[in-house]
Amino acid sequence: MEFGINKKIKVAFICQMSSEFVQDRLPLWKKSEFIGAWISNTVEGFKNLKDFEIHIISSHPFLKKNYSFNEDGISYHFYKSGIPILDRNWPRIFRLDVLTKFYCNRRKINKIVNFIKPDIINLHGAENAQYSLSILDLYKKYPVLVTIQGFVYLETSTREDRIRKIRVATEAKIIRNCPNFGGDFDSMRMIKEMRNSDFKFYNFYYPNGTKIDKLSEKKSDKDFDLLFWGRTIKDKGAEDFLILVSKLVADFPQLKACYIGPIQQQYQEFLRVRSIELGCESNIVFHGYLRSEEELYTEVLKSRILVLPTYNDRFPTVLREAVHFRIAVIGYATGSIPQFNTGDERILLSDQGDIAKLYTDAKKLLTDKSYFNSLTEKAFVHGIKEFSIENNCAKMAAAYYDILKIIK
Template identity: 30%
Template sequence: MKKKVVWICSFANEEVKNILESEKDIDAAPWISELIGIFRNREDIDLSIISPNYFNNEYKEFTLGNINIYLYKYKPSFLPHRAYNLTLNYKIATKSVLKIMGELNPDLIHLHGSENPFYGASALKLINKFPTLVSIQGFVSLSSKPKNIISQYVRWNRMRFERKINSKASYFVLSSTNDKKNLKGTNTKAKIYINYYPTIVPEVSSSDFIDKKYDIVYYARVTKNKGIEDLINAMHILKETNPSISAIIIGGGSETYIGYIKELIVSLGLTNNINFAGFQKTQQDVFRLAIQAKIYVLPTHFDGVPGSIRESMFMRIPVVANAVGGIPSLNDEKECITLVENQNISDLVEKIKLVLNDRKRTEKLVQNGFELIMDKYDNEKIYQNFINIYKDILRIEHKQ
């Protein structure tokens, strides 16, 4: 009999939008959608997925290939999505998950991320009942402390759940050995596996757009922790010696914060240097814009191994990124990307100049990165690794 595995996670995409006949454009956690893609037609396990329903906040049940999908009501109907971040214990979301779990009774739970209590809070009620594997998607505890007092509370509450889950769970998946120290500081007995989320395969390559329109592309969620302010301040410095320096910013975010970023661009005199393209409906739309730039810059303050970096390597776009989380591991075997000291804008400026100006070095890194992505991050290997991890955990549990 096939083992029953339940993923507790958060995702939303165009396919789900169409199934629910929603008019909302929501693309949440695209790495989960890609992981679903490599599991949906397999038969090694009986897989179910539980996720908040970001489209209409109602209970919905359907299938994607061989996967059973359960979307749940995660907040009071009258409360805006962002406002639910201010709750303390996420009781509605937890109650919804526990009800579904009672019906499924799985052999194994796979929690994708301990840092998001919208779904992760429920794991605290389940860890002692079911073997639970936690994929670390980053550590909120490594994020910058916001200036806004409300944002400080949200960060504190997310850190609280992150710490509780990471201290109680027994099994973890990391995308890099670099994160082991952070995890071991919370849980010395953690059993750690290494695996990755799939890379969204772009349908385009940098070579498809020879005459570049921009020097720099940033594509990620537009938030302080993804380093967007660092990039804009770096652009301000770069403009002093290169008045025509240009960038395109791709990604969504809160309306308030995006308004602030647009004001920052104006205040620094960068209106003619930065094109704010905003949210795009599909990742392929993002890629078609990204290849119009010479280099990809992601000065993220904390992360795992971001999918956007791997996608850029696949598209043969040179990468400049902060040396945080699992990102330095991309250079373990040979140099593939240019690393920047975290939150060091001067270093960011110099590394951008280096990649733009040293063509020979840049071409070598691009080739190294493409070879790495085609080998180490092969989606079939990722699938088999997860299946083997599930089997190993169940073997260990059976012995106990």
């Protein structure tokens, strides 16, 4: 069987991603937030796997025109989304893109895919309907691997708007129709509950990036005892984190904690008012979204303990990166997070909502340096192997070989 250029296997990643590297090369009206760092990390790993020709297909905000380029053997295909010609997002009161089930996006993705003629498509995230809907047009024509990033139906929401409904319906339809999936162990269980037919599941994680290896040896003053890192929303435990800080302040009046990650101004103000009520406003710092990777990791490295009180997650990227930095991790036993403790305790977990256990675990780590060092070293050693680019990209490659019935 012949594949791609020089018999390479053509793989099309349908995803949503942006990075500093990408934005420096695109014709943009203005820069935007970086997203999908795990896609960039995966691409980095595939640069060393010479059997593959990787094509990235993604929309991008503020794009002046559809744009493709190639660098280091990776092909990037970015398309404009939103209102044609005007280069703006659709207004909430008239979401024609939603009403048409993202017809324009699907048409652009299908055109790119059919131009590439990939041997296999890797859809990254069934839950993002703005691009994932396209796979329902393509899965009968091309072999497909769906990599799970999360499950939108598990997210708590105060409103059942049309966008959420179409995302939930799209996710369910993709999982019912596509036969091949990849991701963490708990995602396999979730898919089994949603399907009535057999499917194949390939276990791997999105890997840590190569920059993490260099940063893991960097020394930094520990200005913060506790860290909340990620989207600052209720679903991720932002309010549980605040309660935990307030309880610890009674024992550690000088304790410092910080939030790092995107947050809506209204929600930040809500948390600030709540921190006053709880008596811990002076102990909290909001860093918000840090656009530069260098700035982000510089701030992250200043913390001792990452708190993951999340109610809806698969296996958070921030966990993978924190253990690489020898930052201790405490949190809720959500999704596949407990899998990291298989064979030994490396992070401290509690049931969802058990802030008393979080308090006990945090207090022990703050007062027992020997225990802290032992725990973080075990997590670091295990994480180096478990989340390496080489290990996980090799597993993804093995999945492609198996789906395509190629013997290696």
